Amino acid sequence: MRVGVVVFPGSNCDRDMYHVLTDVFDLDATYCWHEHGLPKDVDAIVLPGGFSYGDRLRAGAIAAHSPVIADVKRMAEASVPVLGVCNGFQILVEAGLLPGALLKNDSLSFMCEWTELLVQNNKTPFTSKFSKNQRIPIPIANGEGRYYADEDTLREMERNGQIVFKYGDRVNGSSGMIAGVCNPEGNVVGMMPHPERAAEPEINPTGRGTTSLMFESLRAGAAS
Amino acid sequence: MHLKKLPMEGPLVIYEKGYDSGVLDAGGGYVVTAHIESHNHPSAVEPYGGAATGVGGVIRDILSAGTRPIAILDGLRFGDITKDKHARWLFKSAVSGIADYGNCLGVPTVGGEVEFDACYQNYALVDVAAVGFGKKSDLIRNHAQKGDLVVLLGGMTGRDGVGGSQFASDLLESQDRSAVQIPDPFIEKLIIEAVIEARRQKLIHAMKDLGGGGLSCAISETADALGVGIEMDVKKVHTRESGMSPEEIMTSESQERMLIITGSAEIKRLQDICAKFRISCSVIGSVTSGGQMRIKQGQETLADLPASVVANASLLDLASKRPSYLDELDAEPPGPIPDHTRTLELLVASPNISSRAWVYGRYDHEVGIRTVVRPGLDASVLRLDNGRYLAVTIDASPKHCYVDPRHGAAGCFEEACRNVACTGARPAGMLDHLQFGSPEDPEIFWTFLESLGGLAEYSRDMGIPCIGGKVSLYNETPAGPIKPTPMVAVLGLADRPFVAQKAADGDSLIILGDTKDEMGGSEYYEYVHGIVGGACPVVDSAVSRKNMDAVLDLIEGRLVKSVHDCSKGGLAVAATELCMTSEIGCDVGLDVPGGAPLDAALFSESHSRYLLVADAKSLDSVTSLLGKRGVPFGMLGKFGGSRMRFADGKKTVIDLSVDKAQRAWSSSLGDLVHG
Numbered sequence: 001m002r003v004g005v006v007v008f009p010g011s012n013c014d015r016d017m018y019h020v021l022t023d024v025f026d027l028d029a030t031y032c033w034h035e036h037g038l039p040k041d042v043d044a045i046v047l048p049g050g051f052s053y054g055d056r057l058r059a060g061a062i063a064a065h066s067p068v069i070a071d072v073k074r075m076a077e078a079s080v081p082v083l084g085v086c087n088g089f090q091i092l093v094e095a096g097l098l099p100g101a102l103l104k105n106d107s108l109s110f111m112c113e114w115t116e117l118l119v120q121n122n123k124t125p126f127t128s129k130f131s132k133n134q135r136i137p138i139p140i141a142n143g144e145g146r147y148y149a150d151e152d153t154l155r156e157m158e159r160n161g162q163i164v165f166k167y168g169d170r171v172n173g174s175s176g177m178i179a180g181v182c183n184p185e186g187n188v189v190g191m192m193p194h195p196e197r198a199a200e201p202e203i204n205p206t207g208r209g210t211t212s213l214m215f216e217s218l219r220a221g222a223a224s
Numbered sequence: 225m226h227l228k229k230l231p232m233e234g235p236l237v238i239y240e241k242g243y244d245s246g247v248l249d250a251g252g253g254y255v256v257t258a259h260i261e262s263h264n265h266p267s268a269v270e271p272y273g274g275a276a277t278g279v280g281g282v283i284r285d286i287l288s289a290g291t292r293p294i295a296i297l298d299g300l301r302f303g304d305i306t307k308d309k310h311a312r313w314l315f316k317s318a319v320s321g322i323a324d325y326g327n328c329l330g331v332p333t334v335g336g337e338v339e340f341d342a343c344y345q346n347y348a349l350v351d352v353a354a355v356g357f358g359k360k361s362d363l364i365r366n367h368a369q370k371g372d373l374v375v376l377l378g379g380m381t382g383r384d385g386v387g388g389s390q391f392a393s394d395l396l397e398s399q400d401r402s403a404v405q406i407p408d409p410f411i412e413k414l415i416i417e418a419v420i421e422a423r424r425q426k427l428i429h430a431m432k433d434l435g436g437g438g439l440s441c442a443i444s445e446t447a448d449a450l451g452v453g454i455e456m457d458v459k460k461v462h463t464r465e466s467g468m469s470p471e472e473i474m475t476s477e478s479q480e481r482m483l484i485i486t487g488s489a490e491i492k493r494l495q496d497i498c499a500k501f502r503i504s505c506s507v508i509g510s511v512t513s514g515g516q517m518r519i520k521q522g523q524e525t526l527a528d529l530p531a532s533v534v535a536n537a538s539l540l541d542l543a544s545k546r547p548s549y550l551d552e553l554d555a556e557p558p559g560p561i562p563d564h565t566r567t568l569e570l571l572v573a574s575p576n577i578s579s580r581a582w583v584y585g586r587y588d589h590e591v592g593i594r595t596v597v598r599p600g601l602d603a604s605v606l607r608l609d610n611g612r613y614l615a616v617t618i619d620a621s622p623k624h625c626y627v628d629p630r631h632g633a634a635g636c637f638e639e640a641c642r643n644v645a646c647t648g649a650r651p652a653g654m655l656d657h658l659q660f661g662s663p664e665d666p667e668i669f670w671t672f673l674e675s676l677g678g679l680a681e682y683s684r685d686m687g688i689p690c691i692g693g694k695v696s697l698y699n700e701t702p703a704g705p706i707k708p709t710p711m712v713a714v715l716g717l718a719d720r721p722f723v724a725q726k727a728a729d730g731d732s733l734i735i736l737g738d739t740k741d742e743m744g745g746s747e748y749y750e751y752v753h754g755i756v757g758g759a760c761p762v763v764d765s766a767v768s769r770k771n772m773d774a775v776l777d778l779i780e781g782r783l784v785k786s787v788h789d790c791s792k793g794g795l796a797v798a799a800t801e802l803c804m805t806s807e808i809g810c811d812v813g814l815d816v817p818g819g820a821p822l823d824a825a826l827f828s829e830s831h832s833r834y835l836l837v838a839d840a841k842s843l844d845s846v847t848s849l850l851g852k853r854g855v856p857f858g859m860l861g862k863f864g865g866s867r868m869r870f871a872d873g874k875k876t877v878i879d880l881s882v883d884k885a886q887r888a889w890s891s892s893l894g895d896l897v898h899g
Contacts, residue, residue: 050330
């Protein structure tokens, strides 16, 4: 399986994601600079975290207009799995590929800490190996990570199974404690926490490596 | 000339000409680079921008060697935030500046320290250390030859920060905000990626970051270091605004700029890389033979002088005299205190001891996925691509240095080494940053020389070379100079990471090292009694080495579950910290080696001490190893229950709920800031 890791000016988790995909999960990954089109042969796309365009205007707002986004949209429509992490999630929301918005945390400051997620939807290409309501330890690192959607949208998302992850605790004031969502088809997933920071035991202080199942889900999807 | 007292050579030290950062051989063909700087004056006036640009500058020093920055540590010092609203604002803004800059760069802020002391009232010390990592073969071997091109890359040159360094060395009387540079971490991030790409394609002959003094310093220092001349045209510099005078262009300290020397065969590829990242890149001049620095405006020559004159200002030997304040320090306090429990509670929640989570929770300390030991413990540990581990910490102890500059400075160096040893890493190199008031005051210059002497002596005794450093003088306000604040960063290397485990029911608490009646400059004296004076802890290098070797052996054999350094607040605070982080109580007997009386046994900050946690099955091996090594140690007691109890013989002197202590410890700094 070949995974395209999209790089925008200011992306800063691209190398971490690349390392985890290739060195830890033995997937084939390739960096895709935002000005170029995506290679035809990628089987999945990851938009990594960071500060694209220095978070100017709003986090993700400028990157959402990058040339590469047209290709991401096209491939998303063709059911290719797309994952946006942190700033990548913000970009997917700004690009209209996912519903809602990401606002400043209710603490009004950047937060870097470990938290726990509850898996709500285990039918996406990134969550198929989880059981429903499985708890996974994972770190967050963001300033604008508070998920917001209006009541009607939330109800509709709930109906469609578009809520993928919820926080185990009240972390940042997100609507419905939402940490990650997907499109109605389930192939485009966005999440604020960083799975690539929890996938190796050495850097995971909780001693529970269950977050790795995200990458194993992706790999299993390729094999099937 | 005095700085030459510090031993700069060691088996792992690599020296390259024209570097601002120190280089250590990390093994397997890899190197670690490190540098430390302060941005004190700018931060005292405009704390957000001052702190942010402090991060930016030191990151570019790391980049200049051709290495990728992998970690930031910051040491922050402000006035008394319990009383001083302005100090609170300075603190909060400096933390935001560091967070916004480092987080955006994607360089993790993995450690640091914060201290409050009335001597920093209306002032701020913002020290930033940065660490880089790369292949030895990728280091930029600075060189240049006639005809090479001089390129200015990155942000535009503007009127911000004109004369910034001069301002930084004036006494802080005026609040000249326009002398503070404006930070732009996004441009810095693009520069990092562009420079690393240019290095990968081997397009860089020599490189230097633009810092204090702007172009004038970067050009003259580069020419001087490489033994060449440089001719440049101020008209070729890309500026942010029109109508800038040549003087403004040459001395602007606008941030996020690098000076690169490349060849005419490589310039096109360098320009292509800059175009990819959309950063400006101007060819501003060329390398000439001879050592002249020639500044032109079009055809007109504005300056033509030997680069060596500009680059090498002489360091004066100034008069020094033992300060009279040393004879006027407070006497030792009046006997023991009645309520030790209340004292411990006070100390645990005090601004200088309470948890720093409010600070490091704002910093991305995970990005780069190298962070094995996170901030909040003794030293932070990063994994390296060569399979080894780097432990790093910074320390300063101005309260000790004030009452005894020599032993205070050696002590903070020793403490930094202890912190590194607690992670199982052996100290391999140090950086120092010497921060004092005006050196023209003989009494201050005396404290400078004493501190330097203390650092040099410990460095020599331990064989830990100084790989870099910096001096920051004139740290004064109209109210007077700061306390002597030498800061030390220590880097250590380990083959295996040692990650502390929580203490569990039945585990033993052991103290290694002598506790002495050395309470001068302690938090106990200053925070509890309001006394500035007394005998400051003294470092004995032979003891330091022996105790450290024993700790490293225990860790190597994985005989202990955790090791914690005993420093600020003494044994009482260190033991409480272990209990709070392990969420368990402990019964501690105060029969400690060294023969300290009760209050000193609890709160003395004697050096070379470590707290060890061992489970029942390895306890015998631990005590037999310590016995064989002939180091002083004492069995303090066992973990269990939910209360901290300290007993003096049969008498319980402290009885405190761990949960209650934990709540006070973890919330007090945030409460103070928001209060």
